[in-house]
Amino acid sequence: MYLIGSGQQDDPGLEDEMALAFLPALARMAVCGGTHGNELSGVYVVQEMERQQKEKGEGAWPIPVTTVLSNPRAVKECRRYIDTDMNRCFNRATLSSPITESSPYEVRRAQELNNLLGPKGSTDATDMICDLHNTTSNMGLTLIHYTSSDWVSLHICRYLQTKITKVPVRVLVLDFPINDAYNLESVSKHGFTLEIGPQPHGVVRADIYIIMKEAVDLTIDWIHKFNSGTVFEGGDVEAFKFIKSVDYPRDPEARTLTASIHPQLQDRDFCLLKQGDPLFFTFSGKTVKYEEEETLHPFFINEAAYYEKGIAFHLAKKLTLTIPAVQVQKD
Amino acid sequence: MSSRTNISCLQEAKRVAIFGGTHGNEMSGITLVNMWIQNSAEIERNGLVIKPFISSPRAVEKCTRYIDTDLNRAFTPENLSSPDAEGLPYEVQRAKEINRMFGPKGSSDAYDVIFDLHNTTSNMGSTLILESSTDLFNLQMVHYIKKAIAPHTCSVLLNEHPQLKYSTTRSVAKHPIGLEVGPQPQGVLRSNVFESMRTILKHALDFIELFNSGVEFPPCTVDVFRVQERMDYPRDTNGNITAMVHPHLQDCDWEPLNRGDPMFLTFDGRTILYEGANTVYPTFINEAAYYEKQQAFMTTCREILAANAIRKACK
Numbered sequence: 001m002y003l004i005g006s007g008q009q010d011d012p013g014l015e016d017e018m019a020l021a022f023l024p025a026l027a028r029m030a031v032c033g034g035t036h037g038n039e040l041s042g043v044y045v046v047q048e049m050e051r052q053q054k055e056k057g058e059g060a061w062p063i064p065v066t067t068v069l070s071n072p073r074a075v076k077e078c079r080r081y082i083d084t085d086m087n088r089c090f091n092r093a094t095l096s097s098p099i100t101e102s103s104p105y106e107v108r109r110a111q112e113l114n115n116l117l118g119p120k121g122s123t124d125a126t127d128m129i130c131d132l133h134n135t136t137s138n139m140g141l142t143l144i145h146y147t148s149s150d151w152v153s154l155h156i157c158r159y160l161q162t163k164i165t166k167v168p169v170r171v172l173v174l175d176f177p178i179n180d181a182y183n184l185e186s187v188s189k190h191g192f193t194l195e196i197g198p199q200p201h202g203v204v205r206a207d208i209y210i211i212m213k214e215a216v217d218l219t220i221d222w223i224h225k226f227n228s229g230t231v232f233e234g235g236d237v238e239a240f241k242f243i244k245s246v247d248y249p250r251d252p253e254a255r256t257l258t259a260s261i262h263p264q265l266q267d268r269d270f271c272l273l274k275q276g277d278p279l280f281f282t283f284s285g286k287t288v289k290y291e292e293e294e295t296l297h298p299f300f301i302n303e304a305a306y307y308e309k310g311i312a313f314h315l316a317k318k319l320t321l322t323i324p325a326v327q328v329q330k331d
Numbered sequence: 332m333s334s335r336t337n338i339s340c341l342q343e344a345k346r347v348a349i350f351g352g353t354h355g356n357e358m359s360g361i362t363l364v365n366m367w368i369q370n371s372a373e374i375e376r377n378g379l380v381i382k383p384f385i386s387s388p389r390a391v392e393k394c395t396r397y398i399d400t401d402l403n404r405a406f407t408p409e410n411l412s413s414p415d416a417e418g419l420p421y422e423v424q425r426a427k428e429i430n431r432m433f434g435p436k437g438s439s440d441a442y443d444v445i446f447d448l449h450n451t452t453s454n455m456g457s458t459l460i461l462e463s464s465t466d467l468f469n470l471q472m473v474h475y476i477k478k479a480i481a482p483h484t485c486s487v488l489l490n491e492h493p494q495l496k497y498s499t500t501r502s503v504a505k506h507p508i509g510l511e512v513g514p515q516p517q518g519v520l521r522s523n524v525f526e527s528m529r530t531i532l533k534h535a536l537d538f539i540e541l542f543n544s545g546v547e548f549p550p551c552t553v554d555v556f557r558v559q560e561r562m563d564y565p566r567d568t569n570g571n572i573t574a575m576v577h578p579h580l581q582d583c584d585w586e587p588l589n590r591g592d593p594m595f596l597t598f599d600g601r602t603i604l605y606e607g608a609n610t611v612y613p614t615f616i617n618e619a620a621y622y623e624k625q626q627a628f629m630t631t632c633r634e635i636l637a638a639n640a641i642r643k644a645c646k
Contacts, residue, residue, distance in 0.1 A: 260362075
């Protein structure tokens with residue numbers, strides 16, 4: 001049984017494991033680095049790709065790839081952002097807000113990027129955005145997408161999982177409606193955030209850079225194979241779905257921290273968190289435990305940029321997504 | 332049996348300060364000092380005045396290393412003697428204030444001991460930083476701390492290099508000690524790093540209390556790493572780095588680096604080797620704050636310093 005679909009989960013006939021979905025070719029891809037100016041792997045991967053493009057011209061990659069330094073001012077100052085977090089600026093409300101003298105730099109830039117790589121939600125939007133990020137959390141390689149219903153992105157995630165073995169490769173879905181999705185990768189038709197850690201902000205580690213470069217090269221590789229007619233078999237993809245955030249224990253008046261992530265939770269992103277497991281270790285030596293009954297998976301544990309957002313870690317539920325086999329639609 | 336002529340009698344160390352937040356994004360020291368400002372019970376010792384102090388409150392508020400200029404390089408004679416004026420960089424103003432409160436640097440009124448608490452993104456573990464190879468009080472304190480924390484270890488970095496030595500916040504005191512613990516990303520508080528720093532300070536204060544009470548500390552030796560050279564990243568003509576610390580060198584602080592060992596990896600995959608004639612011991616490998624200071628790592632050489640027995644001078 002054959003399907004011609006948009007690549008969405010709610011297309012009919014998905015229950016049939018032999019179903020093959022025909023999807024349009026991915027003509028244009030963008031690799032974005034420096035969306036946060038102090039997350040350096042992406043900055044240097046983009047820089048290196050630009051150098052390769054100058055050197056080899058059209059032949060640099062088998063498909064057309066645009067490289068973008070998303071937040072040049074923040075990159076120059078090696079800061080996460082100048083006025084506001086740019087990776088929260090791509091929801092419909094912010095993208096359509098009128099620009100005035102007092103508009104934050106990142107809001108202007110987000111609208112520029114939406115014009116360059118979007119417009120988000122339209123048929124003119126770039127087919128694939130790979131947005132490169134680092135985290136201080138021990139998350140290995142985590143592919144983040146705003147929706148769980150994009151088969152192309154999930155296929156690429158699966159492909160990376162089979163090819164990259166040096167670090168764990170996981171899939172995280174946020175399940176936001178497209179208008180609410182606020183991150184850069186939601187501008188394109190398919191896409192994801194490539195999040196790699198642990199790496200301190202303001203530092204480039206060679207081992208992390210190498211993995212990020214490999215992930216980008218493999219993504220280009222998959223798209224080229226797909227566009228050339230390769231059938232990618234369907235099946236199950238294990239994914240984590242964001243449920244909620246947990247803040248640090250704080251002093252009720254001063255709002256200052258009274259504890260840090262417990263040593264038994266530190267660096268254990270995506271582990272199984274059960275009732276009674278340690279979460280925080282207070283400065284006065286007490287352990288704060290996970291009290292809820294539901295077993296969940298913590299991630300973004302002790303991310304530097306999240307202290308100001310009131311987040312010690314996020315919690316996710318593990319689930320299985322089923323994707324059909326896919327092949328490029330012939331004209 | 333110790334010859335009485337080999338004991339150095341030193342002045343009592345009555346006034347001690349603990350500085351956190353010299354860099355506003357190095358969280359262990361900031362958290363400890365704020366905690367002790369709220370409740371000083373843990374740091375109180377008989378006969379000692381101990382002042383926990385946030386060096387750079389504006390930088391701490393913004394969780395940034397500095398506002399205008401690096402405070403930990405700002406305690407130069409020029410800065411400290413500059414007249415009060417509008418438009419002085421924040422950290423220069425702050426340096427002058429700190430010099431008034433805890434100095435003046437070089438005078439007999441200065442604080443006896445200042446501990447300056449830092450974190451690094453480098454894999455340096457716990458490191459005590461000395462500025463003089465002849466400060467017997469500091470050498471004996473470091474020796475005491477190392478014994479007290481065993482089997483945990485602590486490295487000792489000696490920066491006495493005429494060009495590479497810099498005017499630190501703690502240099503205002505008669506006995507300055509830097510305490511650097513890593514690896515920890517900027518803006519992050521790791522429990523293990525926090526507790527290591529806390530434990531080292533506990534032993535340091537115990538030492539000072541014992542010394543002030545008249546205890547004699549026998550002669551000792553201290554293994555140190557003496558700063559040799561600053562090694563920068565390879566850069567292009569625009570000053571941008573063209574390579575990263577090599578994976579084989581990354582996280583290998585204090586381990587020998589020999590001629591022919593990999594040192595850097597270019598972004599397009601080429602290895603650059605260390606060409607120095609002698610074995611060196613690199614440290615501060617891939618510290619975030621040092622990219623702008625043209626430093627990928629520092630080389631050191633190993634040395635053993637000897638310290639006489641010490642005892643508090645009789646009045």
